[in-house]
Amino acid sequence: xxxxxxxxARLSTIRKSSFGTNATxxxxxxxxxxxxxxxxxxxxxxxxxxxxxxxxxQWSDALDKQTFDVLDPASNEIITSLPDxxxxxxxxAIETAYESLTAWxxxxxxxxxEIVNKIYVxxxxxxxxxxxxxxxxxxxxxxxxxxxxxFSASFFKWxxxxxxxxxxxxxxxxxxxxxxxxxxxxxxxxxxITPWNFPAAMIARKLAPALVTGxxxxxxxxxxxxxxxxxxxxxxxxxxxxxxxxxxxSSDKNMRQIGAEICENKLxxxxxxxxxxxxxxxxxxxxxNTLKRVSMELGGNAPFIVFADADxxxxxxxAMVSKYRNAGQTCVCTNRFYxxxxxxxxxxxxxxxxxxKLKIGHGxxxxxxxxxxxxxxxxxKVQRHVDDAKRQGAEIICGGRxxxxxxxAGDTFFEPTIVSKVTPDMQMYQEETFGPLSGIVxxxxxxxxxxAANDTDMGLAAYFYTKDLSRAFRVSEQLEYGMVGVxxxxxxxxxxxxxxxxxxxxxxxxxxxxxxxxxxxKYICMENV
Numbered sequence: 001x002x003x004x005x006x007x008x009a010r011l012s013t014i015r016k017s018s019f020g021t022n023a024t025x026x027x028x029x030x031x032x033x034x035x036x037x038x039x040x041x042x043x044x045x046x047x048x049x050x051x052x053x054x055x056x057x058q059w060s061d062a063l064d065k066q067t068f069d070v071l072d073p074a075s076n077e078i079i080t081s082l083p084d085x086x087x088x089x090x091x092x093a094i095e096t097a098y099e100s101l102t103a104w105x106x107x108x109x110x111x112x113x114e115i116v117n118k119i120y121v122x123x124x125x126x127x128x129x130x131x132x133x134x135x136x137x138x139x140x141x142x143x144x145x146x147x148x149x150x151f152s153a154s155f156f157k158w159x160x161x162x163x164x165x166x167x168x169x170x171x172x173x174x175x176x177x178x179x180x181x182x183x184x185x186x187x188x189x190x191x192x193i194t195p196w197n198f199p200a201a202m203i204a205r206k207l208a209p210a211l212v213t214g215x216x217x218x219x220x221x222x223x224x225x226x227x228x229x230x231x232x233x234x235x236x237x238x239x240x241x242x243x244x245x246x247x248x249x250s251s252d253k254n255m256r257q258i259g260a261e262i263c264e265n266k267l268x269x270x271x272x273x274x275x276x277x278x279x280x281x282x283x284x285x286x287x288x289n290t291l292k293r294v295s296m297e298l299g300g301n302a303p304f305i306v307f308a309d310a311d312x313x314x315x316x317x318x319a320m321v322s323k324y325r326n327a328g329q330t331c332v333c334t335n336r337f338y339x340x341x342x343x344x345x346x347x348x349x350x351x352x353x354x355x356x357k358l359k360i361g362h363g364x365x366x367x368x369x370x371x372x373x374x375x376x377x378x379x380x381k382v383q384r385h386v387d388d389a390k391r392q393g394a395e396i397i398c399g400g401r402x403x404x405x406x407x408x409a410g411d412t413f414f415e416p417t418i419v420s421k422v423t424p425d426m427q428m429y430q431e432e433t434f435g436p437l438s439g440i441v442x443x444x445x446x447x448x449x450x451x452a453a454n455d456t457d458m459g460l461a462a463y464f465y466t467k468d469l470s471r472a473f474r475v476s477e478q479l480e481y482g483m484v485g486v487x488x489x490x491x492x493x494x495x496x497x498x499x500x501x502x503x504x505x506x507x508x509x510x511x512x513x514x515x516x517x518x519x520x521x522k523y524i525c526m527e528n529v
Contacts, residue, residue: 029407031364032077032136045129050230051080053250055089056096057243063088068252070227073139074362074372076409082226082250090218090261093247097189097216098267100244105186105214109163116212117160118239123153130200130231135363137225138196139371139412140326142363152204154494155510162515163212181524186214187293188269190518191262193283195275196225196374197329203229205494205509206272207246211236213518215270216245218262223252224374263287270294270518274331277458277503295507295517297331297499299432300460303453304334304489305475307446308342310465311487316350318489319438322463324358324416325490327370328436329378332461332483332492335432336422337440338449344442348420352397355438358416361405372412373435382414382435385428389439392426394419399436424455432458446471454480460500463489482508 028034039045052059062083070079104112123130131145140148171180190210194202203219210217221229226248233248251258262268263286270293273283277298287294304322306315322334339347361368373379379402386400399417414436422429422439429439443449453462462481466472476484482500485491492498497508507517 029075029409030077031075031362032072032079035132035136035364043129044126045132048126048129048231048234049080049133049227050234051082052230053083053085053089054230054233054246054248055093056100056247057237060089062086066253068223068250070137070225072136072410073224073374073412074405074408074410079136079227082230084253085249085251085258086254087257087261090220090249090258091265093218093249094189094261094265094267096244097218097247100216100242101186101188101214104216104242104245107214109166109212109214112212112214113160113163115240116156116163116208119208119211119235119241120153120156120160122235122239123149123156126231126235127153130228132364133227133231134199134225135371137227138199138326138374140363141368141371144326145363148198148201151492151494152200155201155204155208158494158510159208159212159515162209162512166213166515166519168521175527177528179526179529181526183522183524184213184519185522187518187520188215189267190215190217190270190272191268191292192217192219193259193262193271193273193275194219194221194229196222197326197331199225199228200232202274203232205498205514206274207232207236209515209518211241211245213515215518217247218268219246219248220251220255220258220262221248223250223255226250259283260286263292264290266290268292272507272509272517273297277505280505293517293520295499295509296505297507297509298460298503298505299458300331300333300500300504301335301430301432301456301458302332302461302463302481303336303338303479305338305443305449305453305462305464306340306343306347307464307466307468307471308340309467309471310340310343311467312343312346312350314487315347315465316354318463318465318485318487319351320354320489322485322489323438324355324370324436327373327414329374329434331432333434334438334463334489336429336453337438338443338453339440340449341442341444344440348397348418348440351438352418355416355418356398360403360413360415362408370413370416370436372410373414374412376411378435379412379414382417382433382437385426385431385433385435385437386417386419388427389419389422392423394421394423394426394439424452430456446475450475450478454478457503458500459502460504461485461491463491
């Protein structure tokens, strides 16, 4: 621990001398280019920003030398170009990960925990650089990106501590000369496929338990936001993770080939995926022939219920966090608002006042709260949902259209929007919008609203506000969701299990339960003892 403290102190000096948080002009047409050009040569950003994939401890190009560009969705700037890896490189990475297991598992769980904790230390030190990368590649405001870095780091700290407690059992014997033992062993090579909306956190909560249990990993980050994964690989190497244990494959055109190779290769013993339900079903089917252990965190259609006795001001604040964080692009974002008729007008009025204040712009800009959507297709989907609702009689309270930000080339911005008089026939009610759109429904009866909230194939997260303790217990148990926020719009934490039911997935991430996804039980029967 003294050694880690010295590392932290030394690297904190680097951070303090790095490019400051206010040095980038928020009105620039090329915010990323300005940031990089002004960063001092010794700034860690130049080490953390990669232009190659990572296999067996080496920064690698694609075998066919093909590349693809990574764009800032707000400005359309090219951040960098990366190799477009394919099935052959994936097979190499899997074999490397498999061969690394013996050496990695020869470390005690305490030794691996020290290395994983060092990743936590380094992520704290490089918070600003990592946050800038996140904002540039996926668009979220810098304040949110800084929060994501700390959220990501928390998983390495949590699982470094949990990894020291991989305890088994001694079972009471049924014979006097027999001893029955249960031990926990690493599952082996893990395939990790992640989305673009939390490019650091989605990897961290999968990779941290994998590393501390003695597993190795082949990571396929999203083609739209792959740079955080590569920066994390650099940090893992600096922390002391052995070559071959962590591998990161960048890809665009060949991403389906990579997914198929991870799923179908028998050396990969576990797949952890976060993404759409349709993609998760395909990957689960591809994994079936090799009987992989599979965990899936898939799509959502979260309800947000405000009962008549709720603290309306608190509900409004919870709704703002639940709906407009990352411009509505999170799997646990509220998709359907149900407001009791007794407080409907008060809630809508106060909610609209707050939504109208949200500042749109590039994530590097001062005070920006709503960044771009990840792509033009994302913005078009939100517009399609709004137009469909209007055709069916919904009313636009605020927002309602795509917009542009002066000085930026990106066509991916959408006004924060509230729509009332929403009905179950509307697309925005049935589908996960994944954008800054709030659809509001009025209700009068508890049983009615719980039934409506459950009337979906999805079951990831749900929220409701009430002061009635009896209702709090009753409704939280009746809602068919893996996670329920009672009087809270922000439920994610490393210490609690994250995951859904029904078509929202299987398995859990984070908490003491999350580490079980990466170990398997071995029973040992010893006779004549």
